[in-house]
Amino acid sequence: MKRHYHRGSETVKALDGVDFSIHSGEMVSVLGPSGSGKTTLINLLSCLDAPTEGTMTVAGKSVTGLSEDQLVEVRRGVLGFVFQQFHLLPTLTVMENVELPLTFLGLKPHPQRTKEVLKLVGLLDRASHLPKELSGGQMQRVAIARALMIEPKILVADEPTGNLDKATGESIFGLFKELTQKGLAIIITTHNMAFGYEADRVMTLEDGKILKEEKRV
Amino acid sequence: MDTRLKEDHFTLFRYVSLAFKNLRRRMVRTALTISGVGLAVAMAVSLGGFVMGYQGAINRSIDMLGFQVMIMAKGCPYEAATLMLKGGTGLMYLPGDTYEKVKNDPDIESITPIFVGIALKEGTAKDSEKTFTIINGIDVPSFLSMKPWLKFQSGSGRWFSPQSRDEVVLGSEVAAFEHRQVGDSFEANITPYGNTEAVYRQFKVVGILAQAGTQDDGTVFMPLDSARSAFNRPRQLTILGLKLKQFNAATMRDFENKWLKLPEVQVVSLQQVKTTLISLVATAQTMIAAVAVIAVIVALIGVINTILMSVYERTGEIGIMKAIGARRGDIFQLIWLETLVICLFGSVIGSIFAWFGSGLVEKAIRSLADFGVSGSIVLITPGVVGYAILGSAVLGFFAGLYPAWRAASMRPVESIREGV
Ligand SMILES: Nc1ncnc2c1ncn2[C@@H]1O[C@H](COP(=O)(O)OP(=O)(O)OP(=O)(O)O)[C@@H](O)[C@H]1O
Numbered sequence: 001m002k003r004h005y006h007r008g009s010e011t012v013k014a015l016d017g018v019d020f021s022i023h024s025g026e027m028v029s030v031l032g033p034s035g036s037g038k039t040t041l042i043n044l045l046s047c048l049d050a051p052t053e054g055t056m057t058v059a060g061k062s063v064t065g066l067s068e069d070q071l072v073e074v075r076r077g078v079l080g081f082v083f084q085q086f087h088l089l090p091t092l093t094v095m096e097n098v099e100l101p102l103t104f105l106g107l108k109p110h111p112q113r114t115k116e117v118l119k120l121v122g123l124l125d126r127a128s129h130l131p132k133e134l135s136g137g138q139m140q141r142v143a144i145a146r147a148l149m150i151e152p153k154i155l156v157a158d159e160p161t162g163n164l165d166k167a168t169g170e171s172i173f174g175l176f177k178e179l180t181q182k183g184l185a186i187i188i189t190t191h192n193m194a195f196g197y198e199a200d201r202v203m204t205l206e207d208g209k210i211l212k213e214e215k216r217v
Numbered sequence: 218m219d220t221r222l223k224e225d226h227f228t229l230f231r232y233v234s235l236a237f238k239n240l241r242r243r244m245v246r247t248a249l250t251i252s253g254v255g256l257a258v259a260m261a262v263s264l265g266g267f268v269m270g271y272q273g274a275i276n277r278s279i280d281m282l283g284f285q286v287m288i289m290a291k292g293c294p295y296e297a298a299t300l301m302l303k304g305g306t307g308l309m310y311l312p313g314d315t316y317e318k319v320k321n322d323p324d325i326e327s328i329t330p331i332f333v334g335i336a337l338k339e340g341t342a343k344d345s346e347k348t349f350t351i352i353n354g355i356d357v358p359s360f361l362s363m364k365p366w367l368k369f370q371s372g373s374g375r376w377f378s379p380q381s382r383d384e385v386v387l388g389s390e391v392a393a394f395e396h397r398q399v400g401d402s403f404e405a406n407i408t409p410y411g412n413t414e415a416v417y418r419q420f421k422v423v424g425i426l427a428q429a430g431t432q433d434d435g436t437v438f439m440p441l442d443s444a445r446s447a448f449n450r451p452r453q454l455t456i457l458g459l460k461l462k463q464f465n466a467a468t469m470r471d472f473e474n475k476w477l478k479l480p481e482v483q484v485v486s487l488q489q490v491k492t493t494l495i496s497l498v499a500t501a502q503t504m505i506a507a508v509a510v511i512a513v514i515v516a517l518i519g520v521i522n523t524i525l526m527s528v529y530e531r532t533g534e535i536g537i538m539k540a541i542g543a544r545r546g547d548i549f550q551l552i553w554l555e556t557l558v559i560c561l562f563g564s565v566i567g568s569i570f571a572w573f574g575s576g577l578v579e580k581a582i583r584s585l586a587d588f589g590v591s592g593s594i595v596l597i598t599p600g601v602v603g604y605a606i607l608g609s610a611v612l613g614f615f616a617g618l619y620p621a622w623r624a625a626s627m628r629p630v631e632s633i634r635e636g637v
């Protein structure tokens with residue numbers, strides 16, 4: 001897969017030929033220096049962006065050459081997102097934030113399921129709080145709960161621990177591991193080597209190319 | 218996917234609730250924008266109410282005169298009409314024989330002679346603020362045939378006895394204002410023609426009329442001859458009110474031509490007065506309308522600006538919503554609903570203000586120019602309000618299009634990146 005950004009006459013080869021696959025129940029981490037193309041890769045994998053060149057298949061469906069509107073359809077119900085900046089909606093409570101994806105999918109709110117998901121991330125007691133009343137780690141947990149609400153097959157996380165301290169980061173990674181036990185495929189970018197090497201597979205990018213790929217045993 | 222998750226039939230409700238939450242976030246900004254819309258709508262509603270109410274009031278006042286045509290002393294016909302409606306002071310009188318000349322015209326179905334005089338209100342003659350009472354001397358049988366709806370208040374009185382010289386019947390407003398009942402005396406200072414000093418007169422109230430909603434409510438009636446002699450104009454008349462057997466433009470023109478040969482007489486069709494009175498304020502209404510249109514445009518720009526600002530502020534959030542599954546249409550709907558909410562709230566608030574403020578508007582308009590019609594001239598009906606709210610919804614629909622489109626076409630990756 002390739003993804004090039006064009007800036008006037010200049011072309012930035014953010015991803016310059018990447019070829020790999022992820023399976024369900026697998027956690028893959030992407031390491032690499034800043035600017036190596038991690039975020040670009042994640043955006044492609046999560047169908048938020050389309051590759052300049054190459055093909056991609058998500059859950060058995062080819063997403064090559066799809067328009068923006070068609071990509072949404074792929075995302076809906078299959079992909080869950082977690083971002084470095086959490087990106088919770090400030091006007092909604094924890095509970096409402098977690099329920100929001102259901103609204104966009106045209107599904108009825110399901111308080112029971114919301115509670116189960118919040119319990120999974122350990123925030124059941126904060127359901128009625130607003131994001132600003134939470135710590136960074138808690139906000140990231142809410143974001144994870146939100147991503148899990150629609151039971152995605154793949155969870156994509158771009159530096160989910162980037163804004164968190166070490167201990168909180170560890171607990172988030174612990175949670176991710178738990179989730180892979182349930183068959184979820186997870187792909188994470190991180191700067192933190194220690195966290196990265198907790199994954200089943202570690203991929204190191206440099207200048208838009210896979211530098212090395214290690215499988216942990 | 219979780220089999221417990223079911224299709225939602227209330228998605229619109231969820232989006233409305235999201236829209237509300239977004240608008241609440243910047244309460245002051247939202248409130249200001251809503252006020253702008255409210256102000257514009259209040260203006261539009263008041264204007265609509267003025268147009269409707271004024272026409273209604275003129276039609277009502279003129280229809281309630283009971284006659285279609287007036288014959289009166291020469292002068293400006295519209296002045297004459299207003300004079301008839303509100304009882305102006307520059308009265309002019311017809312020569313006494315006009316009635317006899319006209320009354321046997323075969324085209325006339327009915328005719329009634331009226332003498333109008335102005336009396337100083339009792340006890341106020343020396344006050345700096347002089348008030349007036351309109352006295353109508355009437356011929357009861359023919360007057361009533363023109364205005365069959367005139368009734369006495371329950372159990373209060375009768376018309377004049379034939380030989381009476383000092384009996385009066387009061388319109389409901391006069392009676393209420395002066396606290397008079399049947400049997401009481403009614404006092405007035407009347408200046409007879411030729412005198413310089415007013416003469417104090419006392420009359421006996423023999424009847425009080427039920428409210429008619431017209432100038433008759435503010436009038437004191439007495440027998441034609443009593444009135445004439447009180448004002449020392451024994452032969453004169455102010456108005457001949459009449460109905461034609463057939464009333465249309467052609468018969469009216471014929472009738473007019475026939476009687477314009479009398480030198481001091483003018484024939485006025487009330488239909489024509491109606492049109493003129495309405496066109497008199499049309500200019501004022503057009504000006505108010507122009508201001509209202511500008512207010513609406515300014516309010517709309519305000520709405521678009523507010524929503525656009527809030528869209529740009531939320532670039533990141535919109536990207537996230539898209540990432541977690543919102544379609545282009547969902548975002549469009551959300552932003553568009555926010556616009557609609559602002560416009561609808563503004564229009565409802567504006568309508569409420571216009572509704573309760575209509576009394577003030579009426580006062581303001583009357584103080585600028587008294588159009589001489591009774592009843593309210595600013596009439597805010599549910600219809601006017603309905604149109605205003607519908608209009609705001611339509612404008613909101615258009616105002617929301619661009620911001621909603623902007624938001625809907627944001628690309629998730631860039632939005633999330635920019636929105637950080
Ligand atoms: N929208 C864009 N337009 C132009 N160039 C871009 C764009 N997005 C990313 N790039 C470039 O692509 C390259 C890869 O960027 P990317 O964000 O994927 O790096 P990264 O590995 O996530 O870095 P970091 O660890 O700092 O987040 C960089 O050189 C960046 O400047």
Ligand SMILES: [Mg+2]
Nearest residue numbers: 038039040158
């Ligand atoms: Mg990055």
